[in-house]
Amino acid sequence: MTDSKKPLFYGWKIVFAILAQLTFTSGLSFYNHAIYLTALAANPNFDVQTASFAVSLFFLSGGVTGLWVAKWVQDYDPRICISAGAVISCFALSSLAFVQEIWQLYLAFMLFGVGFSASSLIPATTLVTRWFHRKRAMALSIASTGLSLGGVILTPLCVLLVKSMGFEFAAPLMGLLYIIGVIPITWIWLRASPESMGLLPDGEEPPANSATVSTEQDSDDSKPSAVFRELALDGITFKQARNTRFFWGVSIGYIFLMMAQVGGIAHQYGLARELLSESQTAMAVAILPIASIFGRLIGGWLIDRMSIRLFAIGVMILQAVSLTLLASGVNVLTLCLGLAMFGASVGNLLMLQPLLIAEAFGIREYARIFAVANLMSSWGTAAGPAVLGLAFAANANLYSLSYWIAASAAAVGLILFLAGGKLRALA
Numbered sequence: 001m002t003d004s005k006k007p008l009f010y011g012w013k014i015v016f017a018i019l020a021q022l023t024f025t026s027g028l029s030f031y032n033h034a035i036y037l038t039a040l041a042a043n044p045n046f047d048v049q050t051a052s053f054a055v056s057l058f059f060l061s062g063g064v065t066g067l068w069v070a071k072w073v074q075d076y077d078p079r080i081c082i083s084a085g086a087v088i089s090c091f092a093l094s095s096l097a098f099v100q101e102i103w104q105l106y107l108a109f110m111l112f113g114v115g116f117s118a119s120s121l122i123p124a125t126t127l128v129t130r131w132f133h134r135k136r137a138m139a140l141s142i143a144s145t146g147l148s149l150g151g152v153i154l155t156p157l158c159v160l161l162v163k164s165m166g167f168e169f170a171a172p173l174m175g176l177l178y179i180i181g182v183i184p185i186t187w188i189w190l191r192a193s194p195e196s197m198g199l200l201p202d203g204e205e206p207p208a209n210s211a212t213v214s215t216e217q218d219s220d221d222s223k224p225s226a227v228f229r230e231l232a233l234d235g236i237t238f239k240q241a242r243n244t245r246f247f248w249g250v251s252i253g254y255i256f257l258m259m260a261q262v263g264g265i266a267h268q269y270g271l272a273r274e275l276l277s278e279s280q281t282a283m284a285v286a287i288l289p290i291a292s293i294f295g296r297l298i299g300g301w302l303i304d305r306m307s308i309r310l311f312a313i314g315v316m317i318l319q320a321v322s323l324t325l326l327a328s329g330v331n332v333l334t335l336c337l338g339l340a341m342f343g344a345s346v347g348n349l350l351m352l353q354p355l356l357i358a359e360a361f362g363i364r365e366y367a368r369i370f371a372v373a374n375l376m377s378s379w380g381t382a383a384g385p386a387v388l389g390l391a392f393a394a395n396a397n398l399y400s401l402s403y404w405i406a407a408s409a410a411a412v413g414l415i416l417f418l419a420g421g422k423l424r425a426l427a
Contacts, residue, residue, distance in 0.1 A: 001134065005423065006203075006308050007329075007407040008172040008295065009199075009202070009203030010131075010194075010197060010199060010203075011131035011132055011139065011202070011203060011373075012139075012193065013187065013189050014128070014166055014190060014191065015130050015131075015132075015139050015143045015250070016142070016143075017185050017186075017188075017189035017190055018124045018127065018128065018143040018146065018190075019142060019144075019145055019146040019149070019349075020122065020146060020185055020399065021082075021119075021120075021146065021151045021181065021186070022048035022121075022124060022143065022144065022145075022147050022149075022183050023118055023146040023147075023149040023154065023181070024150065024154065024177065024178060024181025024182055025116060025120040025146075025150070025178070025181075025182065026120070026146065026148075026149075026150035026151065026160070026370050027150025027151060027158075028089075028131055028150070028152060028154060028174055028177060028178050028181075029058075029089070029112065029116045029120075030147070030150070030151075030226060031150055031151035031155045031289075032154070032155055032158055033055050033058070033266075034266070034269070035155070035159060035162060036055075037051045037055065037254040038090045038098060039051065039096075039162060039171075040054075040096070040099075040105065041301070042283060043100075045100055045101070045102070045411065046105060047104070050102060050105070051069070051105070052385065052386060052389065053104050053106075054106055054108075055109065055385065056358055056382040056383070056385075056386060057106055057109045057113065057382075057384075058088070058109045058110070058112055058116070058377045059113060059381045059382040060113070060378060060382050061109075061110040061111075061113035061114055061117075061374075062113035062114065062116050062117035062248075062372065062378060063113075063374060063375040063377075063379070063382075063397070064375060064377030065113065065114045065117040065118065066117045066122050066371040066373060066375055066378075067368075067371050067372065067373050067375060069081055069085075069122045069367075069371065070122055070126075070367035070368045070371030070372075071122065071280075071367075071368065072118075073122065073123045073126050073367050074365065074367040074368060075128075077192050077366045077383075078127060078192055079186045079187060079190055079192070080120065080125040080181065080191070081094070081119075081123055081184055082119045082123050082186045082190070083119075083182070083187070083218070084115075084118055084119075084185050085114070085115045085116065085117065085119030085120070085182075085362075086115065086116025086119045086179050086182040086183050086186075087115070087179065087183075088111055088112075088114055088115030088116030088118065088180055089112055089116055089174060089175070089178045090115075090178045090406040091111065091115075091175065091177040092108050092109070092111035092112035092114075092115055093112060093169075093171060093172075093173075093174055093175035093178060094171055094172040094174075094175035094176075095108045095111075096108055096167075096171045097167060097168045097169070097171035097172055098312060098366055100170075101292075112404055115216070115418040116332065121327075121354075121374065122367060122370060122371055124144075125140065125142065125144075125354040125367060125371070126367045127190065127192075128140050128143050128199070128354075129354065129358045129363050129366050130192075130193045130363060131193070131194055131201055132201055132202055132210075132308050133201045133202055133234075133363075134204075135202050135304075136305060136358060136359075137300050137303035137304050137355055138301065138303075138310070139243030139301045140300065140351055140354065140355055141296050141299055141300020141301075141351055142297070142300065142301075144253055144296060144347075144350060145293055145296055145297065145347075145353045147292075147347075147350060148289045148290075148292040148293045148296065148347060149293065150348075151289040152289045152290065152293070153285070154177075158170070158174055159346050161174065161359075162391065166237065171253055180210065180345060185414065186257075191243075191296070193365065195409055197230055198415045199387065200247055200425045209341050215361060227410065234362045234363055234364060235361050235362015235363050235364035235365065235366065236361050236362060236364060236365075237364065237365050238365045238368045238369050238372070239368050240361075241360075241361045241365070242372075244277065245378075245419075245420050245421050246311055246360055246368070246420040246421055246422070246423055247360075247361075247420075248374070248420060249262025249416055249417050249418070249419050249420015249421065250353070250356055250357070250360075250417060250420055251372070251373040251375065251376045251377070251411075252372065252414035253413045253414070253415075253417035253419075253420065254377040254413065255377055255378075255379050255380035256379070256380055256409045256412040256413035256416065257316065257319065257349055257414075257417075258349075258377045258378075258384065258407040258412070258414035259380035259381070259383050259384040259387065259406075259409045259412060259413075260320075260323060260380075260384065260407070260409040260410040261319065261321060261345075261349060261384070261408075261410075261415065262301050262380070262381045262384040262385060263279075263383075263384030263385050263388040263402070263405075263406050264323055264342060264384075264388070264406045265288065265346065266384065266385035266388065267385065267389070267392065267399060267402060267403075268285055268288060268339065269281060269285050269389050270392070270399060271329075271335070271399040271402075272285060272335060272339075274329065274398065274399060275331070275332055275335055276330070276332065276335075280410070281395050284335065284336060284339065285337040285339075287336060287340050287343060288339050288340075288342060288343035288346065289343065290343065291339070291340045291341075291342075291343025291344050291346075291347070292343040292344065292346045292347035293347060294347075295343060295344030295345070295346070295347040295348055296342070296347030296348055296350075296351055297343075297346040298344075299311070299315070299347065299351065299352075300351070301353070303402045307326045308352075308355060308356065308359055308423070309356075309422065309423055311348075311352075312352050312356060312417065313414070313417070313418070315344075315348045315349055315352060316344050316345075316349070316410065316413060316414040316417060317414065318341055318344060319342065319345035319346075319349065319410045319416060320407055320410050320411045321341065321406035322338050322339075322341035322342035322344075322345060323338075323342060323403055323406045324403075324404075324407040325337065325338035325341065326338040326339070326342065326403045326406075326407075327399075327403035327406070327407055328400075329399070329400050329401075329403075352371055353370075353373065353374075353377065356368075356423070358368050358375060359423055360423040375402055380409075384406075384409075387405060388402040388403075388405060389402075399413075
């Protein structure tokens with residue numbers, strides 16, 4: 001009876017606000033790079049290789065910036081960082097319409113990476129880990145669904161904008177969309193932590209004797225109670241985390257896992273074109289983001305019911321198998337099946353990295369630990385499209401070798417993750 005009258009835990013509003021934000025940040029950056037590459041390559045001052053290197057700078061600058069972003073969101077209100085990142089992204093994205101020199105192109109993409117880092121995954125996952133402990137997997141799976149929705153909703157919209165009005169007008173409009181989709185949501189719904197609203201993670205009720213724990217000196221709302229202080233100190237420091245085998249196993253493993261994932265995503269259109277017509281390819285490439293959404297939601301449900309480490313191993317095996325299937329290039333059925341399996345692994349691998357880190361090391365210095373791991377994985381993110389592209393050129397413009405390399409990288413990532421051993425148990 002009482003549960004039915006209990007108000008909705010505010011943390012779920014945080015989750016859906018972050019889902020909406022990530023839809024805009026991922027849709028206008030990660031999934032839109034193919035659009036930007038095509039438009040920029042049409043400029044006589046640039047070519048595909050030059051534009052591709054600019055995308056690599058986007059990921060690398062974002063990874064480095066993440067170290068600063070982590071310190072900011074750990075010590076200050078994350079909403080300020082997110083808003084600043086949205087403004088920088090808007091400026092950088094809008095400027096792509098006017099770049100004429102290579103150095104201008106590279107600077108614009110580096111700034112774009114800085115803005116994306118400040119407004120996307122690091123502050124988003126930090127907020128979710130603060131608001132949820134017991135239900136963290138499901139909360140993060142729902143919030144991170146925005147990463148895939150961006151590709152399903154915004155990328156087709158941006159294609160229409162570029163075709164209808166040209167890149168010179170579409171780019172500033174997409175920059176404005178970045179601000180509209182991020183800043184209002186940030187200040188209306190996001191809050192730095194449960195304790196800032198007098199709540200506990202997961203909507204738990206405070207202990208019965210918690211009222212007696214606080215003294216008069218803690219009565220000021222600006223001073224957290226003993227319960228909140230204990231929660232804030234849950235976990236270990238970055239220095240302690242980096243001395244564990246698991247930290248290096250998951251961090252280095254994700255370099256190869258993300259190389260396989262981002263490289264596979266970047267070249268899926270070209271792979272499909274080897275077997276399908278252009279109209280059929282347009283439908284086939286929609287399989288991956290749709291499978292990513294359903295795979296992530298199912299994964300969030302499964303993680304609460306089994307070992308997160310075993311689940312991660314299963315997803316990594318799924319990625320390696322799906323890329324092997326795509327590399328075989330047998331027929332349309334294996335292509336579609338491979339894209340669906342690959343999509344299911346994509347959604348879960350992106351969600352698993354912050355979950356594994358939070359589970360292993362707690363929330364005490366989560367932002368910093370995740371930022372360092374994210375910086376390392378950005379090396380693979382940046383290298384993946386280029387490595388598969390070089391293999392494509394070396395293999396007579398066919399993608400079989402490229403996807404065999406991606407499958408091998410996925411297998412190496414799995415082996416490195418296994419070498420990291422079990423998650424570190426927290427007292």
